[in-house]
């Protein structure tokens with residue numbers, strides 16, 4: 001069971017992604033718990049201001065440190081080593097390895113910024129790590145927090161029906177996954193590779209490993225540089241030259 005505490009000024013944005021499909025099932029079955037904390041309800045002035053103009057001038061508003069700090073203090077900590085993650089395009093790039101590491105925690109706190117971003121003191125004094133979901137800028141941290149919740153939740157044992165699915169996914173083994181097919185075996189003349197219909201599990205396994213390797217070389221050669229190849233894998237790569 002993993003608990004996510006999400007600090008946001010737009011909690012309503014989470015209703016749909018958390019309210020259907022695997023995440024809903026995972027929550028209903030007690031594998032994950034998602035707690036939303038409205039930062040606005042921790043703003044103590046009469047207008048419940050969560051942002052203000054930047055010191056030094058310039059456009060855009062900056063999220064204030066006090067409501068975020070108070071929201072954080074209201075979150076019950078379930079253990080010692082709870083990551084307090086600030087979502088920011090300036091953070092460490094999110095990847096499958098990081099999702100695996102985060103899935104080892106019992107609780108994760110995610111802080112969603114908005115507008116020009118958050119007061120720097122959130123970064124320096126409150127957050128324990130910063131994560132970016134890619135080199136582009138979103139309007140707010142909510143979508144990026146959902147990406148983390150989704151990628152981490154599917155690694156929690158029991159969330160995926162078939163426990164093999166996550167381990168053969170792209171990136172888990174340092175490779176992209178092999179291609180999938182389902183019925184019908186032929187459609188408009190587009191045929192499923194014979195080996196998948198053969199019933200020979202050893203050959204199917206070998207075909208999948210080879211396809212995974214060749215696909216990775218073609219689309220993400222950078223991944224292969226980080227991987228120690230077996231003799232068999234090297235042989236396959238030499239045998240099959242991309243057109």
Ligand SMILES: C[S@@+](CC[C@H](N)C(=O)[O-])C[C@H]1O[C@@H](n2cnc3c(N)ncnc32)[C@H](O)[C@@H]1O
Nearest residue numbers: 087088089113116117132133137138140141144
């Ligand atoms: C418009 S962005 C602020 C960008 C900021 N001015 C900068 O240049 O670094 C508002 C908020 O969206 C979230 N955000 C935007 N892009 C993101 C990304 N690539 N990864 C994670 N969070 C992001 C962050 O929480 C950020 O505080």
